[in-house]
Amino acid sequence: MNAPLQISVGQFPAIEDKAANLAAVTQLAERAAAAGSRVLILPEMAMYHRVTASVSEGVQAAEDLTGPFVTEVRRLSRLHGLFISVGMSKRIAGERAVDRALNTLLLVDGGEIVAEYHKIHLYDAFAVRESDSIHPGDDLPPVLEIDGVRVGFAICYDLRFPELFRLLTDQGAEVLAISAAWARGVVKEDHWLTLLRARAIENTAYVFASDEVSVKSVGRSAIFDPLGLTLADAGEQELALVTASVDRARIAAVRKTVPSLANRRVAVEARVHPVPDSE
Template sequence: MDVRLVQLAAGIDPAENRELVDARLGALDPGAQLVVLPEATMTDFGPTDLDLGRFAEPLDGPFVELLAGHARRLGSTIVAGTFEPSGDDLPFNTLVVVGPSGELTATYRKIHLYDSFGYRESDRLTAGELTPVTVEVADRTIGLMTCYDLRFPELGRLLVDAGADTFVIPAAWVAGEGKLHHWRTLLAARAIENTVNVVATAQGGRRYTGHSLVLDPSGSIVVEAAEGDETLSATLDPAEPGRTRATNPSLANRRIAPRGART
């Protein structure tokens, strides 16, 4: 599976962000089966007192419509981060998955809100249901996470038990002391412990770490961005997770049964 990671720095004006996304996706040639943009691509989080509900769009809104047009042109599945009305005061932090036909094929509403490092995302957003989300792309089973979800290995286990052989993780990983180390280390840990490929696209710019990454199922870095705007390319071998699991059968060797499994 050929993948593209589009690292960018979004602002808080949805129209300007659509122009940015239109330009970045418009620069891509057809051929990739999967294109991944960061968390909060539709609108950045902005200042901590910014009402994100003002910017939330329905799943048939202009941002998803823009993605759909590019998905059809490219023949690709596109994953990107939005804010979606929840029916409550606080919107969802949502990943949308748009297939090559332009149809919305899946959504994932972020489960773990970033109440950490002195910040409370739960004051601004509504958490999604505790249900792992997978989607089929080019004979791969993609498991979806968003940013802070990365710090919760149990979600990775639920995804791999649902059949995922690849994790796709859009993020807006806030910069700070030790944060890039955490980012790389946790991505590698999720790859190694679950023997999956990891495709992680982060926002860049001054506020965020950047360093979008693709990792193989042994946790080795295939390709990595720097801090600024960048588009990465990688090819994932569909047989690689199986080869890695044959050498390192840690999933098969588990003695604590997956949740819901018979013992």
């Protein structure tokens, strides 16, 4: 019988200093490998996160898949035998390259890029307009098999759209992995933890969530089991790693006791609606 899939969630303060961010990623990869984890989930925009920079400076900081950030993540993945999920700002080739980038989740295994996801739900809420600097993706996030376990991925604001996670579950996801830079604000920390627990309960799946921690983001990277029980919470530690194993027998037992997936009568359609052109 295969050993349980062990997943680590990393948390750190992503800033405008790419070298500092990469140093944190390196430390967390080393710690995850030392803990015996197979997978490392890291925050949204871990490569470069605007704190005081202008929108244009943030776009200029974007890199492509041959840039130094991706090159180093691939090296760490290969060196430690880790599947790494990490957020970055990806340069867009063509006419939009000047004013917007892609909020991208990079998925690397064995040093190879196995998938990438461009955030489809842009954070145009709470007086913030992510769409001013980010071009939305058009494709649903992937569900990948890692050592026999199906893992579905998402980014930050996606968390507020339960239909997306139901689609991932429909594709066989047993684990929901979220990378975020969840903004601080009144009740925002409560929203983060409540929604994470809800996604676990309603999909009877594990949730592993990595959040950036800073003056802008709440931290509280967390792990929930398929019944919504808290397995780990990183609090507001500036460089933290929390770890848990995926017990597939636990998933089966919860889904037998609470067969909400089998009992449902409303299907969710797998389609991304285009964003209206406001230009």
